[in-house]
Amino acid sequence: MTFDPDTEPSQDDAVLEDHLAPSGLSSPPSAILVEVDGEAAAFARERGISYAEAQQRLGWQALAGDLDEQVGAALGDQFGGVWIDAARRDRIMVGVAGKLGTDTVAAVQEVARKIGLTEGYDILQVRRSMAELDRANDWLGAQIEKVNDGAAATLTAGLRTDLGAVELQVPADGPLTDAQRELVAAAQKQLGDMVVVGRYAGRATARACVYPYCDAPLRGGIKITNSGTGCTGAFIAKSKVDDVLYQFTAGHCAYENYDDWSTRFTDSSSHVVGPVWHWEWNGGGDMSILRIKNPAGWDAEPWVYVTSGPDTTTNTTYKITSDKKSVLGMRICTTGAYYGRSDCGYVTQLGVTATYGGVTVHHLGRGSFCGTGGDSGAPMYASHVAYGLQVAGYSECDSLYQGIRAAESVLNVNVLHAK
Incomplete structure (x- = not known):
């Protein structure tokens, strides 16, 4: 079964049309309007829409992560995922597995009301729950880790809630091993139409390597270095148990580079940020924090x-x-230290299993934002919301990121928020 992103519909169009539930379509215009340093203007140009419409759509998106978390908790096994549908004016889609009854619709609407989302979303019946998709994705990810070990070309997979499926991709320009070919066949046989198979270009490559520097205060989006390795410092973080401050970056940057990382002021003078405090680059994620050595300075x-x-x-x-949390289809931006300019794109997969640097990592995000070597650790954000850390890419504008919520949990810190 081949997946064509240019022709494949979002979920089942017949199901969508038959089961759209009212979600405030006749409500007054939403008060959630976003203008963030040109984000709305850029989005308006991309979509060919008015500035006001771009503000409104980004306002919906800013609440999509909250909707995903809270509707998932409210619906349990009936939860069918949340995603943003570009073909439907970037509205948020809320999937419900099984019967779309009045109680279920009311539960979703109540959550939306509580978080301040009065419009811009639709409730629809889907064939599979997120629990089913997660189980399939976890199984496939575990198998991919085995067959990718030592292989020149690697398989990758991730969630496509908009299709109610797991997307398994094979490299467009590399030979597969016998074990990899067998897994593709086994996945199609075992998962049936719960898996879609496609191709991707390039190779997943970690983005660890002179561009933006800043004087104090310390912030994200700057170049950090250690023994010749260059990466990007991301968000400032605070310990969950005391007031100690840290800076996020990618886990593979910290691997074997544990001592002090440094950056520069605009006068080119070098200044120590601090040593690696905790890093992970394994099946559980790609994330690390540096302990800020001179917090007062x-x-x-x-x-x-x-x-x-x-x-x-x-x-x-x-x-x-x-x-x-990020959701499929949302617009997301990044500032890497080496790419030379910030760039925005769209989330194309979640729950991704990818192999790079000989390590297989599960539960990553994937998007169409651009980056290059040295951008590892770069902050992923939109509308002043932190979403993740850039970690790798298959090609320049087919990139991977570590979700920020998982990084906070594993590293026992919280992203520092502006008041």
């Missing part, structure tokens, strides 16, 4: 140094006010 702030790009304008003090 650095006076760290919950900012990102957003550089100018096709979708962004320069903002050296871009504030991070919250952190959330």
Whole structure:
């Protein structure tokens, strides 16, 4: 079964049309309007829509992560996922597995009301629950880790809630081993139409390597170095048990580079950020934190140094006010230290299993934002919300990121928020 992203519909169009539930379509215009340092203007250009419409759609998106978490808790095994559908004016889709009864619809609407989402979402019946998709994705991810070990070309897979499926991709330009071919066949046989098979270009490559520096306060989006290794420092974090401050970056950056990491001021003078405190680069994720060695001198702030790009304008003090889960289809941006400009794209997969640097990592996000070597650890954000850490890429604009909520949990820290 071949997946064509240009022709494949979101879920089953007949199901969608038959089971759309009212979600405030006749409500007054939403008060959730977002303008964040040119984000709405850039989004309006991308979509060919008005500035006001772009503000409104980004406002919906800013609440999608909350909707995903809280509706998932409310519906349990009936929860069929949340995603953003570009073909339907970037509205948020809420999937319900099984019967779409009045009680279920009311439960979703109550959650939406509580988080302040009065419009911009639709409730639809889907064939499979997130629990089913997660089990299939976890099984496939575990098998991929085995067959990718030592292979020149690697398989990758991730969740496509919009299709009610797991997407398994094979490399477009590399020979598969016998074990990899057998797994593709076994997945199709065992999962049936719960798996879609496609191709991807390039190779997943970790993005660890001179671009933006800032004077204090310390912030995300700057170049950090250790013994010749260059990466990007991400969000400032605070311990969950005391007031100690840290800076996020990618886990593979910290691997074998445990001592002090440094950055520079704009006068080119070098300054120590601090040593690696905790790192993970394994099946559980790709994340690390540096303990800030001179907190008084650095006076760290919950900012990102957003550089100018096709979708962004320069903002050296871009504030991070919250952190959330990302959802499929949402617009997301990144500022890497080496790419030379910030870039935005869309989330294309979640729950991704990918192999890079000989290590297989599960439960990553994937998107169409661009990056290059040295951008590992770069902050992923939108509308002042922290979503993750850039870690790798198959090609320049087919990239992978570590979700921020998982990183917070594993490393026992919280993203520092602006007040």
